Amino acid sequence: MDRLGVALLAVSLASFANAVVKVLDLDVPESVEIGSTDEIVMVCNFVASKDEAAEMKWFYNGNIEQIYQWIPDSDKPPGAIGRFKERLDVEHSSPDPRAKYNTLKIKDVSYDLSGNYTCKISGIKSEDSQTKQLVVYFHLERPSWMKLQNHQPILYL
Numbered sequence: 001m002d003r004l005g006v007a008l009l010a011v012s013l014a015s016f017a018n019a020v021v022k023v024l025d026l027d028v029p030e031s032v033e034i035g036s037t038d039e040i041v042m043v044c045n046f047v048a049s050k051d052e053a054a055e056m057k058w059f060y061n062g063n064i065e066q067i068y069q070w071i072p073d074s075d076k077p078p079g080a081i082g083r084f085k086e087r088l089d090v091e092h093s094s095p096d097p098r099a100k101y102n103t104l105k106i107k108d109v110s111y112d113l114s115g116n117y118t119c120k121i122s123g124i125k126s127e128d129s130q131t132k133q134l135v136v137y138f139h140l141e142r143p144s145w146m147k148l149q150n151h152q153p154i155l156y157l
Ligand SMILES: *[C@@H]1O[C@H](CO)[C@@H](O)[C@H](O)[C@H]1NC(C)=O
Pocket: 061, 062, 115, 116, 133
């Protein structure tokens, strides 16, 4: 959704009689090759009507294991929780206070990051969530000894 679309949706949500929260887009890469990047970046874009105090939570593999929490309208800093706590960094990505800490960066890319990531926005009267699956894989290639420049690879048949 483009900026105008988001703005229009925000306006229409704000004019609802009942408070509404909505996850517009959860951006998680489908697959990441080990060694191709130092970190995996995930973004959760949401809207919440003005009278709805929203809370952002991220979960790993279901809706029980929480990995992140942020309350956009509070002064409290966002918090990493649970298994990725030490590897999770929060990007200060936008001057918009409602989007400030919606971007997670997870370091030390390895298989154990594979799984389903859920971003859930909870308001007082409503909640919404989206889930995306991430696959971390290792690209199989010729063993490094075969790449030695002045040596022909030795094949044992
Ligand atoms: C992740 O979600 C996919 C698609 O819904 C499902 O097939 C898979 O079992 C889930 N994986 C885990 C670890 O929950």
